[in-house]
Amino acid sequence: MKIKGLIFDLDGVIVSTEINHFDAWSAIAEQLSIEFNEADNEKIKGLSRSDSLDVICDLGSIQLTYYEKLEYLELKNKMYLDSIQSLNKDDLLPGVLHLLKQAKKKDLKLALGSSSKNAKYILQKLFITDYFDVIIDGNDVESPKPDPEVFLKGAEGMGLNVEDIVVFEDAESGILAAQTGGFYTVAVGNRKLKNCADECIDHLGEFLLKNYE
Numbered sequence: 434m435k436i437k438g439l440i441f442d443l444d445g446v447i448v449s450t451e452i453n454h455f456d457a458w459s460a461i462a463e464q465l466s467i468e469f470n471e472a473d474n475e476k477i478k479g480l481s482r483s484d485s486l487d488v489i490c491d492l493g494s495i496q497l498t499y500y501e502k503l504e505y506l507e508l509k510n511k512m513y514l515d516s517i518q519s520l521n522k523d524d525l526l527p528g529v530l531h532l533l534k535q536a537k538k539k540d541l542k543l544a545l546g547s548s549s550k551n552a553k554y555i556l557q558k559l560f561i562t563d564y565f566d567v568i569i570d571g572n573d574v575e576s577p578k579p580d581p582e583v584f585l586k587g588a589e590g591m592g593l594n595v596e597d598i599v600v601f602e603d604a605e606s607g608i609l610a611a612q613t614g615g616f617y618t619v620a621v622g623n624r625k626l627k628n629c630a631d632e633c634i635d636h637l638g639e640f641l642l643k644n645y646e
């Protein structure tokens with residue numbers, strides 16, 4: 434395979450704010466008197482904020498009104514944003530910056546494909562916004578992962594065919610989305626995905642562009 438473009442998921446691939454999400458969702462679950470643990474958290478990884486809240490409410494067999502739901506979504510986001518304020522380039526996961534730089538040198542197109550509505554804010558905090566030709570985030574898509582829309586829009590923005598693009602993902606919903614879209618998939622930092630992704634690595638530092646020329 435000769436790679437022409439790379440699409441990166443954000444959380445769990447470029448930076449890890451999983452713990453920040455988990456803490457915020459735990460606080461919400463507690464307010465709703467719903468038990469929520471690390472195993473439950475696996476079920477919402479990669480999902481949109483709204484879908485995540487639905488999963489948590491299902492765990493407690495609770496039904497919120499439309500307005501209650503909006504309130505909890507806003508509160509969760511506020512707690513999360515407060516907790517990631519101090520994010521900076523030291524928080525980049527291993528190998529990220531090196532791979533971005535190498536890819537730019539080789540004139541590859543780079544895109545972000547994230548479900549997060551805070552993706553642009555986080556990229557700014559990490560000082561890596563300028564590396565990306567295309568940024569597709571939770572504000573740009575109608576159908577969240579595992580629908581391939583976020584990645585297909587990334588490919589379209591880069592002007593490339595899906596078969597020339599590698600997608601890096603840490604969540605099952607994201608790998609499924611990329612596979613459905615016809616992309617080459619690399620699971621990052623999640624060995625449980627080794628049977629469903631084309632490749633599985635611990636971090637981006639293990640991905641060598643020279644093997645795909």
Ligand SMILES: [Mg+2]
Nearest residue numbers: 442444445603
């Ligand atoms: Mg992720």
